[in-house]
Amino acid sequence: MNVTELLRLLQVEHDETAARAHSLREQIERLTAELADAEARLAELTATRKVIDGLTPPDHEPPPSETDTVYQRIVTAFNRHPEQVFRVRELHELLGLPTDESSINATRSRLGRLVRQGVLExxxxxxxxxRT
Incomplete structure (x- = not known):
């Protein structure tokens, strides 16, 4: 390979890298603008929540979220009763879950996963x- 060919390849790589850097700068500018918009919206939502919380009577307890997953409900139950040992059926009764065999088996699988993940023993x- 001669010097001329080497210089040509170097120029090609330089041009490609410069184009990539330009593209990345444009992405950064776009993402920076999107981030500023998201942070402004977040500040608006936080202020709105504070206003609504200020208008809510102090004895108002929000209802349990209906969007909580069964996993979240299970972990919450164990967090509220850290020393208690549960059988699956007892856990279902505590959480108000159905006690049919297929529901019990599904929860048994969930508990097994939580044991493998180290959350439960x-x-x-x-x-x-x-797990303590």
Missing amino acids: QPGRGRYQK
Whole structure:
């Protein structure tokens, strides 16, 4: 390879890199503007929530979220009762979940995953407790 060819390849790579840098700068500018818009909207929502909270009577307890997943409800139950050992059926009764066999088996699988993830421990067969 001669010097002329080497210089030509170097120029091609330089041009490609300069074009990529230009494209990235444009993306940064666009994302910076989008971030500013999102932060402004977030500030508006925070202010609105403060106003609404100020208008809500102090004894108002928000209802449990209907969008909580079963996993969230299970973890919350174990967090509220960290020392208690639950059987699946007892957990279902506490959470107001159906106690049919298929629901129980689905929860048994969920509890197994939580044990494998280290959130819960299994002190005995069919018994679950919050890991301490």
